[in-house]
Amino acid sequence: MNRVYFIGAGPGDPSLLTLKGASLLAQCQAVFAPEPFEETFVELLRGKTVRIPFDFYFDELLEKIEELLIEGNVAFLVPGDLTFYAPFQALIDVLGDRSEAVPGVGTVNAASAYLKKTLDLPGACNRAVITSPRILEEEKGAPALRDLAAPGVTLLLYMNHLPLPQLAEQLRAGYGGNVPIAIAHRLGLPGQEVVTGSLDDIVDRVGDRDFFNLENKNRRPALTLVIVGETLTATVGKAWWDDRRDKIWKYRS
Known part of the structure; x- marks a missing residue:
């Protein structure tokens, strides 16, 4: 039975594809790749049927998948990857045992490595919260962004839709004051820009660059991740x- 593989593709840099993901991708004759992955993965997609999934309504997409499965894996x-804000959960639920999710290097992982910072560093940060200002605003009863932001x-932050000064x-x-912030735009893709600063100066540092796609007629969310918190500038020695060795790592006799 042919299968549909949902392969974690990282921020879009093909060098971050896992060995398992690359192996399964090579076995598929048809691939659905969101923009701009059809361009960044072009070397791995040669000879395959490539489509953009968001060009279809749900039933149309299911019909196309069923058609392609007759010929081979998709x-x-x-x-x-599938962990946060992946758009394909509904498809996986419908396909059931005919689908397989393959973990990948998430955008948060890539951003942490780029910044060379642990995002939940004990002593500087006691928790990390992944959320979206857009989703918080859409969900009735959800907390406000300012309720989640705390020392x-x-x-x-994924899918920010707020102008940077408002954010x-x-x-x-x-x-309750000024803390570090990093804006990672198109991380791992052509046009990558990472701007770091503080809440007091980040607006001036970004200037007129439209990192959140607020001025573009294309309403799809921008490929931009925002990270905020003291851990971005914290140092330990x-x-x-x-x-930590005495309290956690040391073997007990």
């Missing part, structure tokens, strides 16, 4: 290491 390149919290104002109200 792959979906999943932005990041000791690293916020990872910074809400975050500053929650944190010998005392921190030795304390």
Whole structure:
């Protein structure tokens, strides 16, 4: 029986594809790739039927998948991976045992590595929260963004739809002051830009760059991740290491 593979494709950099993901992708004769993955993965997609999944309504997409499964395996390149805000859960639920999800390098993982920062560093951060200002606004009864922003919290924000000055104002109200922020735009893709700063100066640092796709007629969310919190500039050393060893890592006799 032919299968549909939902392959975690990271931020879109083909070098971040896992060995398993690459192996399964090679076995598929048809691939659904969101923009701009059909371009960044072009070398791995040669000779395959490639379509953009968001060009279809749900029933149309299911019909196309069934048609392609007659000929062979089908792959979906999943932005990041299935863990956070993946758009393909409804398809996986319908396909059931005919589908398989393959983990990948998520955008948060890639951003953490780029910044060379642990996002839940004990002593600087006691929790990391992944959310979306857009989803918080759409969901009735959801907390406000400023309610989630607090000292000791690293916020990872997908699909921001707020103008940057408004976003910074809400975050500053929650944190109660100025904290570090990083904006990772098109991480791992052509046109990559990563801007770091603080809530007080990030608007000036970004300038007129439209990182959140607010001025474009194309209403699809921008490929931009926002990370906020003290851990972005926190440093630790010998005392921190030795304390963690004594409390956690050391074998007990």
